[in-house]
Amino acid sequence: MTSELLSSGGMTGIAAGALALRAGPVRLRALLIAAGLCWSVLFVVIGLVYELQMYADGSIFSYAVAVRDSWGFHWHNIPGRLLVYLFSHLPAEIYVRLTADPRGGIALYGLLFFVAPLLGLAATFAADRSDGRIYFRFACLSTACLCPLLFGSPTEMWMAHSLFWPALTVCHYARAGLAGGALVLAALLALVFTHEGAVIFALAILLTLLLRGWRDAALRRATIAFLLVMAMWGAVKVMIVPDEYTGTMMHRAALHVLDIDIFTGDLMRLLLATLAGYGLLFVVFRRVAPAKAHIYAGGVVAAALGVYWTFFDHALHAENRYYLRTVVLIATPMLGLMAARRVLGSEGRLVLPLKRFPVKIFTDDAIARVAAGAFLLVMLVHAVETAKFISAWARYKDAVRELAMSTQSDPALGDPRFVSSQRVAGADNRLAWSSTTHFLSVLVAPRLAPARLVVDPNAGYFWLPCELARASEAADVAVPAQSRRLMRVHACLHR
Numbered sequence: 001m002t003s004e005l006l007s008s009g010g011m012t013g014i015a016a017g018a019l020a021l022r023a024g025p026v027r028l029r030a031l032l033i034a035a036g037l038c039w040s041v042l043f044v045v046i047g048l049v050y051e052l053q054m055y056a057d058g059s060i061f062s063y064a065v066a067v068r069d070s071w072g073f074h075w076h077n078i079p080g081r082l083l084v085y086l087f088s089h090l091p092a093e094i095y096v097r098l099t100a101d102p103r104g105g106i107a108l109y110g111l112l113f114f115v116a117p118l119l120g121l122a123a124t125f126a127a128d129r130s131d132g133r134i135y136f137r138f139a140c141l142s143t144a145c146l147c148p149l150l151f152g153s154p155t156e157m158w159m160a161h162s163l164f165w166p167a168l169t170v171c172h173y174a175r176a177g178l179a180g181g182a183l184v185l186a187a188l189l190a191l192v193f194t195h196e197g198a199v200i201f202a203l204a205i206l207l208t209l210l211l212r213g214w215r216d217a218a219l220r221r222a223t224i225a226f227l228l229v230m231a232m233w234g235a236v237k238v239m240i241v242p243d244e245y246t247g248t249m250m251h252r253a254a255l256h257v258l259d260i261d262i263f264t265g266d267l268m269r270l271l272l273a274t275l276a277g278y279g280l281l282f283v284v285f286r287r288v289a290p291a292k293a294h295i296y297a298g299g300v301v302a303a304a305l306g307v308y309w310t311f312f313d314h315a316l317h318a319e320n321r322y323y324l325r326t327v328v329l330i331a332t333p334m335l336g337l338m339a340a341r342r343v344l345g346s347e348g349r350l351v352l353p354l355k356r357f358p359v360k361i362f363t364d365d366a367i368a369r370v371a372a373g374a375f376l377l378v379m380l381v382h383a384v385e386t387a388k389f390i391s392a393w394a395r396y397k398d399a400v401r402e403l404a405m406s407t408q409s410d411p412a413l414g415d416p417r418f419v420s421s422q423r424v425a426g427a428d429n430r431l432a433w434s435s436t437t438h439f440l441s442v443l444v445a446p447r448l449a450p451a452r453l454v455v456d457p458n459a460g461y462f463w464l465p466c467e468l469a470r471a472s473e474a475a476d477v478a479v480p481a482q483s484r485r486l487m488r489v490h491a492c493l494h495r
Contacts, residue, residue: 038144052151052393056153057433065089073468080195088112136165138165149324170183171221203226419455435459469492470492
């Protein structure tokens with residue numbers, strides 16, 4: 001699987017990027033753009049081929065689309081993320097209603113979710129009027145470096161990141177007048193209604209406009225638009241309140257957004273070790289071969305990574321794909337500020353100079369070469385870790401499908417038609433998501449009709465209250481009645 005991903009057309013940017021090690025800023029820019037676009041295309045292709053829209057909480061989201069009740073199942077509990085529901089879930093449900101094709105609806109939901117980074121880059125490119133489209137370049141850099149951390153997880157931060165860059169660009173370049181103001185308002189409205197963390201993104205956009213000075217018209221326009229958006233956001237949060245059970249869970253989850261453990265997981269340690277090793281070796285090689293120190297350092301680190309992955313690696317970046325949304329929440333505004341500093345400096349509109357802000361990678365030849373080497377190593381790590389993840393996910397789906405269609409049973413779980421997910425052996429079970437395993441067992445079964453509902457006996461959170469499960473069982477939908485009956489039995493045992 002790793003070799004397939006690395007040899008695919010989408011990752012040609014990694015191989016072609018070696019040219020950037022021999023050139024300066026121009027080829028570095030080309031490398032960043034190629035990597036951002038390639039990853040954006042790969043997200044769609046890999047996501048749909050391997051049905052990653054069903055990973056983790058994606059199982060409940062996909063099942064809700066199949067039974068045409070995403071709002072009732074979950075989205076009424078998170079109205080502050082309304083844009084994600086309207087963009088990816090509602091169209092998929094409409095498709096299922098019109099065609100009675102639940103699998104097609106699940107695929108459409110996945111397509112709309114995974115295509116968001118590509119659409120975000122396209123919108124940024126269209127809105128960017130800076131010389132050399134600097135905002136677009138930074139958007140590609142952000143997409144290539146940050147989105148693979150989340151890829152596969154159904155976190156709404158995926159959408160927030162995709163909308164940040166076009167919103168940033170629109171706020172800086174929308175034309176004066178009513179139409180421009182409406183466009184800024186629409187961009188910030190869409191951004192803020194993706195995720196609570198997107199409020200931080202919107203504030204970061206205002207900070208980039210502040211670099212133009214307090215009296216700048218674009219800052220005043222965006223500030224007014226932001227206040228209007230926050231008034232609407234607050235009104236929606238007041239009018240649509242989550243149920244007590246889900247609200248308590250979400251409050252607990254919010255308290256752990258900045259846990260230090262998020263930054264010390266296997267993938268973060270690997271990335272930090274890779275960059276630290278590259279930096280150290282660069283310093284060493286610069287003493288003996290200054291012109292090619294970055295090439296030698298990158299080559300040694302790449303070889304070391306190959307040895308590690310071949311002989312010592314037992315880690316899998318799976319569950320942390322959800323939690324690393326915190327890294328995206330922190331890093332994205334920083335890159336946005338760097339981009340604005342670079343653009344405003346080149347346009348002569350920088351009032352607050354931030355002279356020491358690190359933007360020379362796009363202008364200094366030597367720094368660009370070093371940065372290109374570091375960037376290629378990060379891309380290598382992302383490519384291999386993504387390949388490991390999708391390979392493990394494919395095996396896990398097969399294991400759950402086999403168990404769902406088996407004659408094995410664990411009546412102690414509450415029903416003779418239930419079977420424990422702990423029967424999935426060893427390492428394959430690292431992809432398990434305890435609260436949604438039973439939904440996945442329906443989704444992977446032929447005709448959405450499992451013989452057994454695969455249940456995680458250690459689940460501590462249950463999505464469906466009994467009343468809602470009963471209503472879903474009685475509904476006229478395309479998902480087989482026996483599957484909806486199993487869901488009702490399971491829900492009524494726990495809520």
